[in-house]
Amino acid sequence: MIVGVPREIYPGERRVALDPSVIPGLVKAGFEVVIEARAGVESGYLDEEYAAKGARILPARAAVFATADIIVQVLCFGSNDKNGRVDLGLFRPGQALAGFLRPLGSIEATRDLAATGVTSFAVELMPRSTRAQSMDALSSMATICGYKSVLMAAELSPRLFPMLITAAGTITAARVFIIGAGVAGLQAIATARRLGAVASAYDMRPASKEQVQSLGGRFVELPIEATDAQDKQGYARAQDESFYAKQRELLGNVVAESDVVISTAVIPGKRSPILITEDMVRRMHPGSVIVDLASERGGNCELTKPDEIIEAHGVTIVGKINLATSVPYHASRMYARNISAFLTHLVKDGKLNLDPEDDIVRGTLLTRDGEIVNPQVRQFYSLPALEPQRTA
Numbered sequence: 367m368i369v370g371v372p373r374e375i376y377p378g379e380r381r382v383a384l385d386p387s388v389i390p391g392l393v394k395a396g397f398e399v400v401i402e403a404r405a406g407v408e409s410g411y412l413d414e415e416y417a418a419k420g421a422r423i424l425p426a427r428a429a430v431f432a433t434a435d436i437i438v439q440v441l442c443f444g445s446n447d448k449n450g451r452v453d454l455g456l457f458r459p460g461q462a463l464a465g466f467l468r469p470l471g472s473i474e475a476t477r478d479l480a481a482t483g484v485t486s487f488a489v490e491l492m493p494r495s496t497r498a499q500s501m502d503a504l505s506s507m508a509t510i511c512g513y514k515s516v517l518m519a520a521e522l523s524p525r526l527f528p529m530l531i532t533a534a535g536t537i538t539a540a541r542v543f544i545i546g547a548g549v550a551g552l553q554a555i556a557t558a559r560r561l562g563a564v565a566s567a568y569d570m571r572p573a574s575k576e577q578v579q580s581l582g583g584r585f586v587e588l589p590i591e592a593t594d595a596q597d598k599q600g601y602a603r604a605q606d607e608s609f610y611a612k613q614r615e616l617l618g619n620v621v622a623e624s625d626v627v628i629s630t631a632v633i634p635g636k637r638s639p640i641l642i643t644e645d646m647v648r649r650m651h652p653g654s655v656i657v658d659l660a661s662e663r664g665g666n667c668e669l670t671k672p673d674e675i676i677e678a679h680g681v682t683i684v685g686k687i688n689l690a691t692s693v694p695y696h697a698s699r700m701y702a703r704n705i706s707a708f709l710t711h712l713v714k715d716g717k718l719n720l721d722p723e724d725d726i727v728r729g730t731l732l733t734r735d736g737e738i739v740n741p742q743v744r745q746f747y748s749l750p751a752l753e754p755q756r757t758a
């Protein structure tokens with residue numbers, strides 16, 4: 367089984383799907399690995415390092431697609447909505463593909479991918495189970511985003527983060543408030559604390575309270591309870607507009623008293639809820655910073671502009687998307703570990719093992735034989751269910 371790694375082509379993308387450290391393990395497991403020349407350079411991994419670990423370097427992108435049985439990418443067509451379409455002409459039926467495919471993003475894109483006949487696996491659909499934890503690329507990238515969001519806020523803030531007692535007087539610690547204490551939010555709390563800030567967080571899932579506190583953050587309790595706050599995978603469930611309106615009202619004072627707000631509240635496949643209105647921004651101190659990690663899905667702040675940094679009412683609002691690419695060395699390393707664990711799970715005796723009983727295979731398999739076969743994705747797009755033997 368030959369695994370192919372093309373260079374990422376999304377504008378500004380610096381990650382690569384495999385780093386040299388995972389090559390020996392893949393070779394030992396029976397894979398051959400081909401890498402497009404210079405695919406890892408932007409992450410800090412040179413062709414010589416891949417070659418020394420046993421990968422073959424191919425000069426042309428088309429040669430990687432032509433040689434490989436399975437292509438692994440970070441942003442595949444679908445999540446690469448800028449120029450990813452060029453890959454469609456390079457796939458052949460029956461070839462496999464694994465990476466971020468944004469399966470709930472656009473039915474047209476997923477249909478076009480299916481039409482190539484490629485057997486594709488969307489890492490976003492990885493089940494949240496102990497067995498799949500080593501393959502959970504979403505959590506890896508969320509960890510990086512949570513970390514980087516705090517560094518960006520510290521850079522843009524006119525304040526110091528730690529409390530300092532100096533000859534020039536005492537400096538009080540910055541107050542960092544995190545909305546949404548999932549993987550990114552928890553990493554943001556830990557990072558803010560390491561920089562000496564006072565961190566507090568709120569999440570509508572009651573289960574997150576203990577996790578916030580275990581990181582030394584203060585959990586902000588609001589007198590409002592979500593109905594059925596989380597699904598069985600641990601993702602938040604969408605609430606009705608009256609719930610969000612109540613949240614905004616209750617969050618107003620906490621936001622106004624914070625020097626930095628990091629918002630991470632997302633619902634899979636849905637627009638992110640607006641939790642910070644323009645009026646709430648107006649009530650913040652000038653120089654405050656909001657980093658809206660939900661910006662790619664519309665943002666938690668009403669004023670967020672996707673992929674831009676703006677100033678409104680004296681407050682800096684960061685809507686940068688794809689933050690993980692700004693830490694490409696470790697983002698690629700973590701992603702590579704996830705993908706290589708997935709590949710070794712997926713391939714048995716040199717063949718794709720599409721076991722329908724396996725929740726990891728069934729959960730991530732998106733397209734096969736020209737069709738969208740994932741039951742969750744079909745249901746999301748109101749497509750009729752397929753007979754069970756066609757899904758995996």
Ligand SMILES: NC(=O)c1ccc[n+]([C@@H]2O[C@H](COP(=O)([O-])OP(=O)(O)OC[C@H]3O[C@@H](n4cnc5c(N)ncnc54)[C@H](O)[C@@H]3O)[C@@H](O)[C@H]2O)c1
Nearest residue numbers: 494495505546547548549550569570571600602630631632
């Ligand atoms: N393998 C595993 O078992 C596994 C892997 C990853 C994550 N998890 C768990 O899944 C949960 C969700 O993690 P995630 O980071 O992927 O979530 P996510 O990225 O989908 O969402 C981020 C956070 O925003 C919160 N949120 C959504 N709407 C909100 C609102 N209106 N108000 C306040 N908060 C809101 C969510 O509850 C979540 O905690 C966490 O408990 C995490 O620990 C488990």
